[in-house]
Amino acid sequence: MGKSMFTIKGNICSERVRLGRALQKPPITQEDLAKKLQFMGMEDMTPLIISRIEKNQRHVCDAELRMIAKALEVTMEWLVGDSDEIKLR
Numbered sequence: 127m128g129k130s131m132f133t134i135k136g137n138i139c140s141e142r143v144r145l146g147r148a149l150q151k152p153p154i155t156q157e158d159l160a161k162k163l164q165f166m167g168m169e170d171m172t173p174l175i176i177s178r179i180e181k182n183q184r185h186v187c188d189a190e191l192r193m194i195a196k197a198l199e200v201t202m203e204w205l206v207g208d209s210d211e212i213k214l215r
Contacts (some may be wrong), residue, residue, distance in 0.1 A: 130201055137179065138207055139206050142206070142207060143176070143198070147198065149161070156173040159173075166194055171190075191205060
């Protein structure tokens with residue numbers, strides 16, 4: 127079997143996580159997002175992990191993606207770039 131043409135390095139939400147933080151009213155820091163995610167049950171989420179996600183140095187699993195979308199009050203579709211329409215809840 128040959129190489130897959132669907133191989134993705136890093137993650138596809140890195141830019142949108144950063145943008146999602148900036149679009150909050152008021153904008154939130156990586157530390158704020160990590161605290162929010164910890165409060166939502168993701169005890170292992172730290173500002174360093176948020177930084178690594180935004181720098182495309184750490185993969186994001188589907189459960190994390192869902193929680194990040196909820197924390198940023200955006201859709202998962204927007205977070206992964208499938209939609210350009212931002213829907214802040």
